[in-house]
Amino acid sequence: MEQFRDMRRKRQLLSQEETVAILQKSTSGTLALLGDGGYPYAVPISYVYSDGHLYFHSALEGHKVDAIRRCDKASFCVIEQDDVQPKKFTTFYRSVIAFGRIHVIEDENEKRATARMLGARYNPNDEDGLSQELEKGLARLLMIRFDIEHLTGKEAIELVRRRAT
Helix, strand or coil, X not given: CCCCCCCCCHHHECCXXXXXXXXXXXXXXXXXEECHHHCEEEEEEECEEEXXXXXXXXXXXXXHHHHHHHCCEEEEEEEEEEEXXXXXXXXXXXXXXXXXXEEECCCHHHHXXXXXXXXXXXXXXXXXXXXXXXXXXXXXCEEEEEEEEEEEEEECHHHHHHHHC
């Protein structure tokens, strides 16, 4: 297991429960990978969170897939709140960052189950539609699993102070 840095501004650290709640509530984030030529590659992406894992879908090939196959280390960032305060020259924010290992799911049963979980997240209460979509497109789809090794949430100091009063 990697050694990760402690967050510098500990007063702004969200609890694990609050951090996980942000992942469960939010619908998109930015996946950061080691891209071509050693350049960082950050891509906005939809996801679903379940039991310490993030799941994404992808086309069968492309920059993201090449980067994942080349290096399994990744990070993922979600911004839940981004409330710009112009007169105060600051932003009231709440965000989460995860570090971990990422890979393409090769097992067909796991691929189908995670695709179903992702589909149900974004199109709830339509089991028939989801089943039809999976039958039609699962062969042209990759599912990706991000195993979270380190997870932190942070909020603006102003929000910390507001909650303390």
